[in-house]
Amino acid sequence: MRTLNVSLDSRSYPIHIGPSLLAEAALIVPFLPRPQVAVISNTTIAPLYLEKLTAPLLAAGVRVTEIILPDGEVYKNWETLNVIFDALLRERCDRATTLIALGGGVIGDLTGFAAACFQRGLPFIQVPTTLLAQVDSSVGGKTGINHPRGKNMIGAFWQPQLVLADTGTLTTLPDRELSAGLAEVIKYGLIRDGSFLTWCEANVERLMARDAEALTVAIERSCFHKAEVVADDERETASSGGRALLNLGHTFGHAIETGMGYGQWLHGEAVAAGMVVAAELSRRLGWLTAAEVDRVRTLLTRAGLPTEWPATLTVDRALELMAHDKKVIAGQQRLVLLKRLGEAVTWKDAPEADIRAAIESCRG
């Protein structure tokens, strides 16, 4: 087991990474203000891992409520959140109950937001079961739900007490979701760690083959970067750089996700295509060479990810969707671009013509 720490004063918390952590009740119990938890999972993950998690907790004398939700990004909404609230009220959960998110990013975001809002705030624990959630969404405290007009529009910053990244859960992850997680892994290399990018290029086939050792390295390095960025800029208030740099490819990616309809593209897939647009735009601003853009495209392709802009999403529609993005400041688009491979920058002066051309040139 490897352990990292997210340093946030009184809200600091550990991330444990390793095999079979799910069943280690001893890692969880010390964090419970009262031996009562509500485990929130979905219909895909629960049959695989719920009992592995709950049996040791029950054996340790913890009262466990199970809340099983339907699986999918389309359920990341108010109605599903209310299913959680109803269950918590029915089971008389209160501020000393700990919520445990067992699942991917959707379960983590829903559970975290439920924890932030229920009775104005409960403790919660992240047990991410997808690569994407392990390297990104379970760390950093961003929680929330989607709104018909935009992704993650409603939410809160709410830090977990603990993150348990059990690498064993990745053995049952579908290939497409493994790839989606690799998009975020590669992102850390692109934005702040050129040598990790090189490592990814050398090891992408091992990662695709779910080599346990390679995955552990990738998760630990990713969480290290995420924790460092979040510790410096918890609430994404830095006027430049900071947490915003984690959004490389995300503004374009969110436009794809929303424009194509939630659930059609996986988040990581949209981010991958978005990162190619960001790289292409960086080339147009004179920061990357065409060869470097190709290097990005090639690595993402080897990781099983799409690199082309969806043919049916027009540039006009994409720009309209991007204008609703949370990262718009004072009406001005603040994009994350690459000064070089391994160094990102937030940039608000990209000419619209260049943005349009970058999207067009990435079209399939």
Next chain:
Amino acid sequence: MRTLNVSLDSRSYPIHIGPSLLAEAALIVPFLPRPQVAVISNTTIAPLYLEKLTAPLLAAGVRVTEIILPDGEVYKNWETLNVIFDALLRERCDRATTLIALGGGVIGDLTGFAAACFQRGLPFIQVPTTLLAQVDSSVGGKTGINHPRGKNMIGAFWQPQLVLADTGTLTTLPDRELSAGLAEVIKYGLIRDGSFLTWCEANVERLMARDAEALTVAIERSCFHKAEVVADDERETASSGGRALLNLGHTFGHAIETGMGYGQWLHGEAVAAGMVVAAELSRRLGWLTAAEVDRVRTLLTRAGLPTEWPATLTVDRALELMAHDKKVIAGQQRLVLLKRLGEAVTWKDAPEADIRAAIESCRG
């Protein structure tokens, strides 16, 4: 104009109290990260005060979006919150937009929770127009909505940037709501300020007659106490005392509000009847004399408030509702009781038989 400060490190904020503050755009503008606000009000208050607030803002070059909601506690729910979100998205509001709550406690709670959740957090300003909101709900950062199973079950701690308590708005307040506000004013006397309680007894008729000077004293003294308590215990985490003491009468009151159906009893009315039960229970524990309980009952009656438990709400049902209250810790009822007039205490050892008897003896 009188000014108090709520001391919460980086989240500190001023409370201004006085006549005609609504129209003082100069008090608001310095707090706006961008000259753009969304004013949230209701169909009762907007015709009276909205233009008084917005005209000077518009003259100062501030872009103003108006969001007018239906009036009433029954609308303090997710559907109404979504009306706010829809309008904010339609008007392309973002993290630099400031929300302004113009109205009573329902508008303040809805607006504050919208500010807490929209894009994971916007700044907001409270402009309370009821006595209850001016002396209680606009100060302290508690925001939220009701759930069919309980009041304020979903919410957040989210502090405003500024509170403007314009005493002029109280001239149009219905008598019943004025009285409801006085319940909370009297509460501050009961829980931590015996001399203020005596002042209330001497001045209750002036307050009922809306004597401007008396109201200003009552609001300032109330906000002083609220600010001091909140500064010591922002998130209601103190294991005893602290912010919980503000809940004198509230556990019983919430049972009345929920049990009788939202909107039948005003919050302040339910708190008044709840404070009488708390006083009666305190007598049974040997802390108050029967004469002191009568003193409480008499003052509340002079303030136009109900002091009898509703005849149709059974004790069994009340205890069931109270078990769902957020102030239940580890399944144990933590009540706020009076050690003497002017000193409250949180108490978890009140025997159920005494709780039942106290409610029964207050029945109409």
